[in-house]
Amino acid sequence: MDERLKYAPCGYVSITHEGIVADVNQTFLDLMGYSHEDLIQKHLESIMSTANKLIFHSYFYPQINLSGRVEELFISLKDKDKQSIPFILNGRRFVSDGVEVIDCVLVQMRKRIDYEQELRSAKKQIEEAYWQKDQALAKLEQIHREIEQKQAELMEMNAILVELSVTDKLTGLKNRRFFQEKLDEQVHVYGTSRKPFSLVIIDIDHFKKVNDTWGHQMGDQVLESLARILTSHARGEDVVARLGGEEFVLILPNTDGPDSKKVAERLRLAVAGFTCEIGSFTVSMGIATFAPGDTDASLLKKADEALYTSKENGRNRVTHIMDLK
Incomplete structure (x- = not known):
């Protein structure tokens, strides 16, 4: 123990989660009349x-378990002569190298007379509570159940918040943030396994005209319809997301260039064969397959270049970057 802590102007006791004394400073030992051997490896409740x-x-254990700290707990401890010495106790849970300890600072209440009335009242209440311990324990069990319920509710709320943070509000698809995370994962998988994967960027043809002619509400319905088509035709391992505006994206794991074109063509035909209130609409697609030397940014750039070519060549078509070489 550090020399300054050993003779600090207050008592210091470090206990395990079970209440066993692991360390104690000389100030506390001198105050209480104990030797180091009297307390080390003994239970503090002794x-x-x-x-x-x-x-x-x-109070102490529930508060430590809930918040990791206890502040201004009034408690009395017995010295070597079995005399009761009042203290104000502050404690904090600390974990180091996987080992949990609870550090306690104890400040002696010298003006005890000021607390006599409170102490007598508290003693009476505690004695009554002790004789009704079964009821008290039942109450603690109820509190424990309520805490577990609140923790479960909190975990559920956190899961919902996480889901909302990666979900596009309009279409219900995953958003750009989720897509980028999954793209990074695929790049990492490729680096360790060399398994091919492809990226498809999908853009609704003449979408501005849809909004200008039918209004933004109808435009939103077209976006939602495309989202449903992509979701229903995507394979189980595919990642479908909305990049923003009228652009959508597909990550096709374990899919090389030729197979990615087949997947994209099936999707293009499914979209072209769909009818809604405005009639039908089409999409243009650009594809790039990850290759040695690529990054997530270069893959996106290649797919975008292929998409631009599809647009330039009349729209409603699929273009792979390899078609441009």
């Missing part, structure tokens, strides 16, 4: 009265 043990169980 120097507590029955009433204070109940305080410790009903």
Whole structure:
């Protein structure tokens, strides 16, 4: 123990999660009349009265488990002569190298007379509570169940928030953030396994005309319709996402150039064969297959270049970057 902590102007006791004393400073030993051997590897409750043990169980442990700290706990400890010494206790849970300890700082309450009335009242209440321990334990069990329920609700809410953060509100597809994460994963998989994968960028043809002619509400319906078509025709391992505006994207794992063109062509035909309130609409697609030396950015650039070619060549078609070589 550090020399300054050993003789700090307050007591210091470090206990395990089970309450076993792991370390104690000289200030506390001198104050209480104990030797180092009297307390080390002993349970802290060994120097507590029955009433204070109940305080410790009903407040200290639940508070440490919930928030990792306890502040200004009024508690009395028995010194070497079995005299009760009042303290204000502050504690904090600390984990180092996987080992959990609870560090406690104890400040002696010198003006005890100011707390006599409160102490007598608390003692009476605690004694009554001790004789009704079955009821108290039942209440603690109820609190524990409520905490578990709240934790489960919190985890569920966190899961919902995570899902919302990666979901496009209009179409229900995954958004650009999720797509980028999955693209990074595919690049990493390629680096370790050399398994091919392809990227398809999909753009609705003449979408501005749809909005200008039918209005943005109808334009939104077209976007939602395309999302449903892509989802229903995508394979189980494919990633479907909306990049933004009228652009969508597909990540096709374990798919080389020729197979990616077949997948894209099936999707193009499915879209062209779909009818809605405005009649029908078409899409143009650009594809790139990841190759040695590529990055996520270069793959996107290649797919975008292929998409531009599809647009330039009349739209409603599929172009792979390899077709341009």
